[in-house]
Amino acid sequence: MFAAIVRKFAGMLVVMYIVATMVFFLTRLAPGDPASLMLGDQASLTDIEELRRTYGLDQPVIVQYILWLKEVVRGNLGQSIFLQRSVLQAIAERAEPTFFLALFSILIAAAIGIPAGIISAVWRGQRIDQVVSAGAMLAASIPSFWLGLLFIQFFSVRMGWFPVAGYGPPGGSFAERLYHLMLPASVLGIVNSALITRFTRGSMLDVLSEDYVRTARAKGLSEARIVLRHGLGNALVPIITVVGLTAALLVGGAIVTETVFGLPGIGNLVVSAVLRRDYPVIQGALIVIAGIYVLINLSIDVLYTFVDPRVKY
């Protein structure tokens, strides 16, 4: 099993390499130049040339690429052009809101989606199933920024229950910071629960018509035990997959939500880096996001072995 995980990990490193390479060249394809952006309209050409030299931007792209890759392999993502700190440090400073936002969102999405999917599978075709399915459809078609604005309008502005935006005053307590995440996490959780609901419903329907569920009924077990232990127990593999993929997507989707809610997370960092052509930060942040993707995927694989004894590596 260990060898297989290592093999899988190696495969994912290849994926990360491809991602990193694509990001490197794509950012450079976009027009705009960090040196002129940094120095402003009034700067002389020599000053700009000077600055470009400092960051190695005067070299041919392929040379830049090789130099950059060498450093990345050593774990050095380089220096930010604008932030006066290393890319890793910049990311680390912004990681907390993104991490907890993604974590709470996925917990909320799973807490809504899994029970809703089970309920709608158990009572398939009946009123409750129609209500749940319609709700899932609605949640899937709402843009998260729009729901975010709606929530801010209602829960923050009208009811005053949650802060409108931001991550609390500098030096605020951890609890206070997390409190600021509740509203955005609910928005992301609700929007992402739709896919989990539909997946759970589908796999529960498959599983509940299996012969071993009939056996469980023939044993005289309670309906709750049949559905949860024998049904859900077998539907867990596809459910874990969709929850994991949703989690991975959430990390990417954080960009939009962080912008709407003014959270100083990695999404925000990437957006401002893109606007300023801060190449090292864009590249570094995307590599980190790809890395999280890879990690989530590996954890899903490891989890499989716990929920399904037939999965062997």
Place this chain on the structure above:
Amino acid sequence: MALAQAPLLEIDQLEVEFRTETGPIVPVRGVSLRVDAGRTTALVGESGSGKSVTSLAIMGLLPRPFGRVLAGSIRFSRRNGEVVDLATVPPRGMRAFRGSEIAMIFQEPMTSLNPVLTIGEQIAEQVRLHLRLGREAAKSRAVDMLGLVEIPDARRRADEYPHQMSGGMRQRVMIALAMSCSPRLLIADEPTTALDVTIQAEILALIDRLRRENDMGVLFITHNLGVVAEIADVVTVMYAGEVVETAGVRDLFHHPRHPYTRALISCLPEHALRGEDGRRVVQAIPGSVAGSLDAPGCKFAPRCVHAVDACQAAHPQLDAVEPTHFVRCDRWRAL
């Protein structure tokens, strides 16, 4: 046998309806049969004749919400002597019977066990529920049951998952599961069909041994008359949702009355050589279960070599040939 005991299971004029997209169908109409304690009743009939539906009706496991018992009774005599009509027991109430007083083995050993639970857990779960044993006691009972069905190295195998076992072993596990709460009635729905012949014989012998040792009634569903001859005391033959003949096993094989039963028996290799009247009949019954089952007459008439016009007109009733031999054919006296 001086005293006629109350039968363990007595089904009378059972009718089951399924509401389907294309309208209601009645896959079982007019099934009567009986199983006595310590005896085996075989329920025979070709594919689609309603054998499984009958057994699911007994268990209260008709697919909900579109399947239901329309008419008839399913009287079962409980361990405490009480006789209940299972057709009238509400769904929740049926849980007390399932697994404890009535157990069932299914046709598909490969898929009837939960793949993510160990077989020990699957047996222990039922034992804990019905026998109210603790975790440890239930586990050790599960191991005992696996030993009882002759699974070698039961203690270790209890911790294995179904996918680690062969089909024959899994069917043994299903039997161990079924037997774990000492049921009074065992319903075995084609338990050997999916297994190869040598394993089949072992499983049959096992069920038969457990029946004898536990004074358990067995309703054995099959379409294999060879198996019937081996294990049944009483045979009930179904055709298109109806019972067409019921008799003791020797009586049925030596004096079959219904043309369908005769045709079935003549299909057996051993019986094809010398039939009841010395004639060789058919090797396979021509035709298939008629499409227009709502026609008024005898359902077998379209395929029956002895059919006359009258057979198409009126629906025959079950008629007593002898006190223990019934046939649903208006012409049985003439044949």
